[in-house]
Amino acid sequence: MLSDGEAAELLSFLTPSTRPDVKAKATEYILGLSASREGCCFLRSKPDMVGALFALTSDPSVAIAKDCYHILINLSADETLHQVLVSAVEVLPVLLKKLLDPDYLFSDQISTILSNLTRHEKTCRTVFKEDVGLDKLVEIFCTEGFNAKAKLHYLGPLLSNLTQLPEARNTLMDKDRCVFQRLLPFTQYQASVVRRGGVVGTLRNCCFDHTHHLWLLSDAVDILPFLLLPLAGPEELTEEENDGLPVDLQYLPEDKKREEDPDIRKMLLEALLLLTATKAGRKALKDKKVYPIMREFHRWETDVHVAAACEKLIQVLIGEEPEPGMENLMEVQIPEDVEKKLKEMDAREQEELENEERRRCEEES
Template identity: 80%
Template sequence: MLSDSEAAELLSFLAPGTRPDVKGHTTGYILGLSGHRDGCRFLRSKPDLISALFALTSDPSIAIVKDCYHILINLSADETLHQVLMNDVNVVPVLLKNTMDPDFPFSDQICSILSNLTRHEKTCKSLFKEDVGLAQLVDIFCTEGYNKNAKFHYLAPMLSNLTQLPEARHFLMDKDRCVIQRLLPFTQFQASVVRRGGVIGVLRNCCFDYANHDWLLSDAVDILPFLLLPLAGPEELSEEENEGLPVDLQYLPEDKKREDDPDIRKMLLETLMLLTATKAGRKALKDKNVYPIMREFHRWETDTKVTAACEKLVQVLIGDEPEQGMENLMEVEIPEHVEEKLKEADAKEQQELESEEDRRQIHEEAENEEGTQTRQD
């Protein structure tokens, strides 16, 4: 790794007045450095270097700006750099301001950085306190063509991360705002697995607040068809089974395809499972004839983790009601040793999901030539 004197020399090459070719070579070198854990940890100890790189995101050279944003994406993917980026360099206010600019050319890169920064609860809380402008972010996310340079797909995982927080969930489920309803159609947004997955993550997090289940299942939101449609296939159901289903799920065409991403299918099932936590939720899912959709889905599914999630849901749908005093499954006391094991399993699963998210991010952005690819000298 670089010595302190070499790092100081590198910093001198990042001054705004430095020749563009020298600056470009330097940002290219640091981009390569940031592609490795050791390089990220080295840069963590050099906040002045990160500040200089952040200042160059307004450089006249597009190539240099692009390098700098990709460096910041790489650094923000490492949780140990979050406090440096947010406190020492104070990136968030500028990033949010630029995201709101409908002509800004690097909004997608900013969305990737913000998505990374909100992955962990501590930095998520810090970012939310920055007056994140949730209403405007949702508006941008839902407005096609808001910025001709950006797709804003990575706002979806950012919103999903933010809904770890009760305050963010409270905003999205404010009955007077009609926010969550605007997100529902994106559960079947075919152009981006990141957008679909992020929105379904938002819905799953919102369903942890069981006090809102009646409202989510009511005509005011009507969440159920948006969760079921991606899981429904072309199988022919009986007339009686079709008539019991929500209208959008009746008599589906022969070419109806299911969600092709297993992680997203699992999230959809987990969201449905959360809705069965209350007696009223279980009744709603049974009344809406969810079981035949799950029966056919189970026959089709090949992923063992998804199959296991489906079987849990089916057991609730066909099983007897819990005994008196246990009607609300979210309020049932869990023994401490069992809770510890569940937490360990959740942590392992979250780690796997984040690794998968990183792979997705690299793959999707590479396809759009907007990627997080690391150029190495």
């Protein structure tokens, strides 16, 4: 790794006035550095260097700016660098402003950086508090060709990450704004598994809020067909089963294909399972004949983890109703001693991870 003197010399090359060829060599070197854990550990202790690289994302040279963005993507993928990026370098206001520019060349890179930064709750909350403008993000995401120079697929995972937060979910599911409904068609978006998976993750996260279940299942949203259609195949159902299904799932063609990505299939099943947490939700899924779709899906599914998620849902759909007082599965109280043990286990695991990370950085420095 670089000595302090070598690091200072490298930093001196990262200025707007440096000759372009020297600047390019410096950013190219740091790009290689940022691709390794050791390099990220080194850069974590050099916020001035990270700040200089961030400033060079506005360099007149497209190649230099692109290298700097790729460095930031690598750094943002390392959770231990999040505070350097958001607090020391203060990247968020600039990145969010540029993302809203329909002519900006590097909006895909910005989407990826923001998606990385919002994977973990602490930084996710920081991004949301930056006045991320959730309505505006959805508008950009749903407007085809908003930016002719960027595909913006990674806005999908960004939305999914943001909806870890209850306040983000509440904003998205505001009944007076009709924002949530704009996302629904993207469960069938074939051009990008990243975009499709991001939307399904967003819908799944929103299903955690059982107070919105009736609204999600109502005609105002009608979420059920959008969750079921990717899981439905070409198998023939009985006339009675077809007649009970939502119209979009009745008498599907022989060439009907299911969602090909197992992670997305699992998230769709998790969303459906969350909707069965309340008595009204269970009744809605049973009345809409979800079971025959799941029965045929289970016969088709080969991934053991997805099949297990399907089995959980089937058990709820064909099982007996819970005892009185247990109807809302999301409100069932965990015994205090069990909850305490679970929290202690989580804290121990987190401490072990942090200690391991510190040891690794000390060995590498």
